[in-house]
Amino acid sequence: MAVTIDDRATARRGRWAVAAMFCTNGFIVGSWAPQIPLLMTRLDIREATMGLLILGFGLGALIAMPSCGLLIPRFGSRKVLTAFALTCTLGLLLVVATSSVWLAVPALVIFGALVGGMDVAMNTNAVAVERKLGKAIMSASHGFWSLGGFAGGGLGGLTIQRFGALPHAAFVAGLTLIVVIVAIRFLLSEDQPAAETRTKTRFPRQPAVYIVGLIALFGMIPEGAVLDWAAIYLREERGADIATAGFAFAAFCATMATMRFLGDIVRNRFGAVQTLRVSSLIAAVGIFVAGLSPTPWLAIAAFAFAGFGLANIIPIAFSAAGNQPGISSAAGMSVVTTLGYSGILVAPSFIGFIAQSTGFAPIYLGLSALLVFVFFAARFAAAADGARSGH
Incomplete structure (x- = not known):
């Protein structure tokens, strides 16, 4: 099937839109790192307890990732990425707003699930862009994630020092929400998989x-x-x-x-x-x-x-x-x-x-x-x- 000029233009816009999603995800994760010591102080916990909370973040991500394998064939990576990206922008704010360990546990599990679900959806969308363009863009997409993580970690410490933990989290939420709202307009919609392919989503046999x-x-x-x-x-x-x-x-x-x-x-x-x-x-x-x-x-x-x-x-x-x-x-x-x-x-x-x-x-x-x-x-x-x- 021939690829038209309009198709290539759409794919190029989708390529930069998904790059913005990678950068946003990295920025959110990078912004979380300088918040960790302040969360320990605010909740009055030691390293071992903080380690368990961080493990909750990881478990949330690992729970959400296979779930996306069920959602994307039904709704498409663009819709699933849009939903996870919009909610993920609020994840850090949810964690920073907690006032006790018992609230921090579910907040971090949810935060991890949002980051992990967004990760699967944006990588799947990047594959769709690669197919449409006919060339690899995955490595550069992950490069944008690294840039976002670097910026989030670097700006995070300075912002927290000057304005405090909660204003920093609100700033991250506001900035990433704006980026996501702009980017979702240009995300690529991949071809819907065939019905028989959808049934194989849960447990691939290959x-x-x-x-x-x-x-x-x-x-x-x-x-x-x-x-x-x-x-x-x-x-x-x-x-x-x-x-x-x-x-x-x-x-x-x-x-x-x-x-x-x-x-x-x-x-x-x-x-x-x-x-x-x-x-x-x-x-x-x-x-x-x-x-x-x-x-x-x-x-x-x-x-x-x-x-x-x-x-x-x-x-x-x-x-x-x-x-x-x-x-x-x-x-x-x-x-x-x-x-x-x-x-x-x-x-x-x-x-x-x-x-x-x-x-x-x-x-x-x-x-x-x-x-x-x-x-x-x-x-x-x-x-x-x-x-x-x-x-």
Whole structure:
């Protein structure tokens, strides 16, 4: 079926609209990070209790993600994304407005569910845009998420310091609501799946989609281990001061964001499977060297190198999920996002528990083995190139 000029113009507008959604989601999540210490003080709780509350956020997301796999085939990713995005803008305000632990628990579960549901819907919509454009845009979309997270975290601390926690949450709600209202007008509406495809949404039988889910899981566990524990690893086991330890997170995020904006160009040139294989090896080497590093600065350089590799594992896995033959994009996306995000939402807490006995160095060495699995499983991500052929 020929693609008209009007179709391409619509797809291009949809491409920037879904990019705005990724940026908004990242901005909301990034804005949550500087609110955490204030929430602990306001509720008079310790780290262990806060850890359980954060786990509630993750569980809310993991509950909502597979649910979206049922909603999107029925209503389309545009409508589901619109609903989740509009309500997600109020999620942080809901949490910050709580005055007790018992109110914070359901507020964080709801917040996590809104963020997670929006995540599945926007990734599914990005797959629809890829099909319409006939080229990859997933890596850049995740790059916009990283930009939003960086802006949310950076502006959040300054805004809270000057105006307080509740005004900051209200500002986030107002700003993101405006962006979402503007963007939803231009979101792409994908073709409705056939009726027989909808019936396969709940439990896909194709084993390939679950292997792609493991690729996402094994890509996100090392990412979570770097984001949550790298600074502590450098400080406690490699003798870095606080300022130096903070560079691990910054360097990792910088290389990851840079590579995500370049990733679609690389993937369109070399294909998803080859890009995934090279990316997984780069990530494995970086994480392995970080675990062996005797000095903080060598570890920081290794984490930055790993960021180049980890950047495109998840975008490729998500494109492969949305283009699995025989099942709807939503069904594939819900399976892979649920498995993948459990690696960054749940796994870091287990890593911290294990590290109390072993230290972090052996953990990073072990995590590099997960990325070797990604290398050998890369052929199962070949469906990601369906975006380039327009089907």
